[in-house]
Amino acid sequence: MNVLQLKKLTKKYGEFAAVDQLTLAVQEGEIFGLLGANGAGKSTTINMIASLIPITKGEIELLGKNIAKNGKFAKSNIGIVPQELAIYEDMTAYENVRFFAGLYGLRGPELKRRAEEALAFTGLSDKHRSYPRDFSGGMKRRLNIACAIAHRPKLIIMDEPTVGIDPHSRNYILNSVRKLNEMGSTIIYTSHYMEEVEELCTRIAILDHGKVIAEGTKAQLKSIITDQKEIRIDVRSATGLDTRKLSEIAGVRTVTVNDEQNSVSISTDAEVNILNRIIQGLMAADIEIRSVEESQPSLETVFLTLTGRSLRDS
Numbered sequence: 001m002n003v004l005q006l007k008k009l010t011k012k013y014g015e016f017a018a019v020d021q022l023t024l025a026v027q028e029g030e031i032f033g034l035l036g037a038n039g040a041g042k043s044t045t046i047n048m049i050a051s052l053i054p055i056t057k058g059e060i061e062l063l064g065k066n067i068a069k070n071g072k073f074a075k076s077n078i079g080i081v082p083q084e085l086a087i088y089e090d091m092t093a094y095e096n097v098r099f100f101a102g103l104y105g106l107r108g109p110e111l112k113r114r115a116e117e118a119l120a121f122t123g124l125s126d127k128h129r130s131y132p133r134d135f136s137g138g139m140k141r142r143l144n145i146a147c148a149i150a151h152r153p154k155l156i157i158m159d160e161p162t163v164g165i166d167p168h169s170r171n172y173i174l175n176s177v178r179k180l181n182e183m184g185s186t187i188i189y190t191s192h193y194m195e196e197v198e199e200l201c202t203r204i205a206i207l208d209h210g211k212v213i214a215e216g217t218k219a220q221l222k223s224i225i226t227d228q229k230e231i232r233i234d235v236r237s238a239t240g241l242d243t244r245k246l247s248e249i250a251g252v253r254t255v256t257v258n259d260e261q262n263s264v265s266i267s268t269d270a271e272v273n274i275l276n277r278i279i280q281g282l283m284a285a286d287i288e289i290r291s292v293e294e295s296q297p298s299l300e301t302v303f304l305t306l307t308g309r310s311l312r313d314s
């Protein structure tokens, strides 16, 4: 069953289409990844699903019902975790969750119980009476999530929920996404961290200039670029590596440096063997090589190939 269906969804600002006849279906039980570089139209799409901005053209169906005609139904079945924190610093954690759950339609003892459950779920029970102004960035993000899930929505949309937080809170959030999914919510997840999307999402759509340019499971997306292979080189430190020289080697398509993992990923034409030249190039740049591995293209390479832009640097 489709939980969400976007039918030729369009948002225009003057002549400019931020979202351009976007058609997409998200099925029940999925953790659906929405990938797009800055400006691709992700937030605009989410804002239309959340009824925060009007639709120019097209339709949004939630569980088969048009949300424009079923506002209350939509509100009680969608939970949005926005990119910008939407919590009140001068209200306690509990008051925040109660407030938002109330907006989503919960009342009375049920509201109280669900608000407490949401705080427990996000590991904030002991912060019940604390004010978010005293919270770390990660705790604020978790509270942001608690506010969106207390009413147990069928569909939860998370817009970059792990930006700028410590690894502990990040892991907590990723595990929460899995648990929420296991408990029956369908999830739409956007992130600038490709590894998160690879790890979490069962299906992915790549958005560019307001349109879906590719959609499928990880394996399906990777099979789009069978004419490429990828070489991953682990190095002592890749900081400051000038990638231009490597990019100039005939047969090299893209070079991506991952500073955090101390690795360089290079995609090349499938039929060429230029490993020696790549290694020479790295040695000439004084980069100490630890290991070299040939692999299938990563999702990052698929994204780069299709959009011409890196997700992280965009």
Ligand SMILES: Nc1ncnc2c1ncn2[C@@H]1O[C@H](COP(=O)(O)OP(=O)(O)OP(=O)(O)O)[C@@H](O)[C@H]1O
Binding pocket: 013, 018, 036, 037, 038, 039, 040, 041, 042, 043, 044, 045
């Ligand atoms: N109110 C507005 N008026 C005019 N243009 C807008 C408005 N809101 C968004 N846009 C434009 O629409 C396009 C899509 O923006 P959107 O915020 O949806 O992108 P995004 O994929 O969410 O990017 P990001 O990763 O930066 O959040 C951008 O070119 C943006 O400049």
